[in-house]
Amino acid sequence: DADVTQTPRNRITKTGKRIMLECSQTKGHDRMYWYRQDPGLGLRLIYYSFDVKDINKGEISDGYSVSRQAQAKFSLSLESAIPNQTALYFCATSDPLLSNTQYFGPGTRLTVL
Amino acid sequence: SQKIEQNSEALNIQEGKTATLTCNYTNYSPAYLQWYRQDPGRGPVFLLLIRENEKEKRKERLKVTFDTTLKQSLFHITASQPADSATYLCALEPGGYNKLIFGAGTRLAVHP
Numbered sequence: 529d530a531d532v533t534q535t536p537r538n539r540i541t542k543t544g545k546r547i548m549l550e551c552s553q554t555k556g557h558d559r560m561y562w563y564r565q566d567p568g569l570g571l572r573l574i575y576y577s578f579d580v581k582d583i584n585k586g587e588i589s590d591g592y593s594v595s596r597q598a599q600a601k602f603s604l605s606l607e608s609a610i611p612n613q614t615a616l617y618f619c620a621t622s623d624p625l626l627s628n629t630q631y632f633g634p635g636t637r638l639t640v641l
Numbered sequence: 642s643q644k645i646e647q648n649s650e651a652l653n654i655q656e657g658k659t660a661t662l663t664c665n666y667t668n669y670s671p672a673y674l675q676w677y678r679q680d681p682g683r684g685p686v687f688l689l690l691i692r693e694n695e696k697e698k699r700k701e702r703l704k705v706t707f708d709t710t711l712k713q714s715l716f717h718i719t720a721s722q723p724a725d726s727a728t729y730l731c732a733l734e735p736g737g738y739n740k741l742i743f744g745a746g747t748r749l750a751v752h753p
Contacts, residue, residue, distance in 0.1 A: 532684075561740070568649065570730065570745035571685070578739070586740070618684050627673055628734060628741060632684030 531555045532633035534619050540639045547606040549636050551619030559622045560602040561630070562586075562594060564615040571618065577602055609640040644668075645744040647731060653750045660718040662747045664731035667712060669742075671733035674707055674714045679728045679746065689716075721751045
């Protein structure tokens, strides 16, 4: 079984809708991250969490919110989706004892019409 | 401004040759640098990490160098195979922030 899973894998939605992307991990890591990837721009950090009570904004947090429900679960929400949030979204975990090497999920392809 | 640069143009090479990818950075002093492989539609997968006090790191056909004076890392794949075709990302951690900054990646295509 995959160590980091994401649901849904693909989602098409309309402008203004609320969307939640979910991430679960079985690696036992405290640290979790949400990234978006756009062609030519690479991975950009949206939010990150170093434990259940710790939530931090990343480089591009505007328009997004997150919830860390448990050590194993980290959800990303788009409160009111807009077309420029169309992207590939990745969840990742890391172990600080391994120099923050990131373990990524398979990604969610989100299209906002 | 702080940034990481990887060659945005795809690198096309013949099978069996050595592929060399470049990662340059400015205004950082990272303690280490990481390389990841990403296949289309999939999440990146960690390959290698090299620390600032290591000049070279090897893993099977992969070799990474790290020159903190030039602010550059080179990633080599020797005896390349079509299965090595993917996008390769470099990443570093700005000191003290406990999170990684990624380059945009370089796409490698190995032709039979």
